[in-house]
Amino acid sequence: MNFELTEEQQMLNDSLRRFVTNEYGFEKRGEIIKSGQGTDPATWSALAEMGLLGFTFPEDYDGLGGNAIDTMVVMENVGRGLVVEPYLATVVLAGGLIRDAGNDAQKADILPGIANGERLLALAHSEPGARYNLSYVQTTARKDGDHFLISGQKTAVLHGGQANQLIVSARTSGGVNDESGLSLFLVDRDANGVKVDDFATHDGHRTADISFSNVTVSADNLIGTLDEAYPAIEKAVDLGIAALCAEAVGAMEAMNTTTLDYIKTRKQFSVAIGKFQTLQHRMADMFIHTEQAKSMAILAASEADSNDRASRRKAISTAKTLVGQAARYVGQEGVQLHGGMGVTDEMFAAHLFKRLTLINLLFGDADHHLAQVSDGLLAKTA
Structure with missing residues (x-):
């Protein structure tokens, strides 16, 4: 295994280290946490200008075509400066899902918005009682004509309160622990029936408990294939x-x-x-x-x-x-x-x-x- 970074990755690492040291100090971090906003627009815009928010997206969608090693370089510096921005939630988790499972229209609509810093997304998957079992999903999505009605509860949604949209996992068939029968839907955070309880975690980041009560979403909001999202x-x-x-x-x-x-x-x-x-x-x-x-x-x-x-x-x-x-x-x-x-x-x-x-x-x-x-x-x- 090659443990050496490429020249481009080393340049990225050096640039990020300078940014974290000079532009994102301990005092500024404290101010962002105290604001309760969960993100700093100036910092997020700076990350977008550096190309980091679209680093692992295809070039056709305003990305740079990077991979998980590039993400590793970014996240090491996030950890070094204890950056509280929603990079993991928006770029790695939600952005990665759209990139890997979304259709062309969804990619064209969402990925450039993430890359330029205008759209924040969050993955709403974990549920009370699931522990670390990824297949445990009680939230349901019931077909209703050309729409779906989503009902259920998600917990510990990373930066869920800051997201414009949520990627919600729901059971469309099967039993509560089945890997089959899971589907993913794109849901607006402010849609009727969505209730968000945003709060700070002990490390200064933000998370949310989110409930869904007969939330109506179009079939076009289905990400990937029905029943096969696991x-x-x-x-x-x-x-x-x-x-x-x-x-x-x-x-x-x-x-x-x-x-x-x-x-x-x-x-x-x-x-x-x-x-x-x-x-x-x-x-x-x-x-x-x-x-x-x-x-x-x-x-x-x-x-x-x-x-x-x-x-x-x-x-x-x-x-x-x-x-x-x-x-x-x-x-x-x-x-x-x-x-x-x-x-x-x-x-x-x-x-x-x-x-x-x-x-x-x-x-x-x-x-x-x-x-x-x-x-x-x-x-x-x-």
């Missing part, structure tokens, strides 16, 4: 997990940097605590965990675009397991090396710890994905 949903989530692994690596690198800076300046008995050998060993362990996680994030990104379901799922679950374990270790060590200051809102480390904790939980924690890998190995030996 593979597209699964692949979109895999792309999201790969992106999260990269974001975690960026956040871990930032945690290492800020922790090292702290122990170099924090003194006890007139000596910088970074001089103590035991703390040097702990910093070395944090670095090793981060480098291992980076290797797994590269593995996830290299497989995320694959249509080989078994190979992709194995790589994604393996990466999420080890990245989740590393995120937990680096986050906890970073806080401990800061001492009591490590859990205060004034310290960057506290916010990194919160984000790393939530990344571990999103789309399945380390224990869940470890079980997925284990079950796969047992199935092969049975």
Whole structure:
């Protein structure tokens, strides 16, 4: 496997790092979070001008034809600066679904709007009681002439309150846990019967619980083939997990940097605590965990675009397991090396710890994905 970035990807990485450092500082991030808007128009426009919002879309739809490795480069910098913009929700998840499952008319209508920053979308899939089971969907879409009536409830919709439109999964046939019988629909957030409860998560991002009561959508709003949306949903989530692994690596690198800076300046008995050998060993362990996680994030990104379901799922679950374990270790060590200051809102480390904790939980924690890998190995030996 080639671990080296191309010249173009390295230029993208350098440009994004400068942007996050110079234009998206800790104080600005705090102001965006306090506003409760969930996104900063100036920042989102800047990302659009840099071409990042359409990076992985086809060139025919104002994109740049990039892949999951390009997304990895972007998300590492998102993690490094703890950027709270809805890049994962709009570009990776929703945009990826339209790109991979939408028809030509939907792509032409939606993808350029995402690329230029005018349209925000969110994937409304998770439901209460589903845990991490992607096929668990109780929301229904009932055929009514040339329309569908959608009813049900979605939970933890990433940036659902900021989206102009929602991609909603609904059961059009089959049982509640069946992979078959799922369909995807494009729904306006302000449509009659849609109720959005937007709130902040503990890491400063925004999420929403959304209910649907006989929401009428045209058959033209069906994304992909009726009853056959599960593979597209699964692949979109895999792309999201790969992106999260990269974001975690960026956040871990930032945690290492800020922790090292702290122990170099924090003194006890007139000596910088970074001089103590035991703390040097702990910093070395944090670095090793981060480098291992980076290797797994590269593995996830290299497989995320694959249509080989078994190979992709194995790589994604393996990466999420080890990245989740590393995120937990680096986050906890970073806080401990800061001492009591490590859990205060004034310290960057506290916010990194919160984000790393939530990344571990999103789309399945380390224990869940470890079980997925284990079950796969047992199935092969049975």
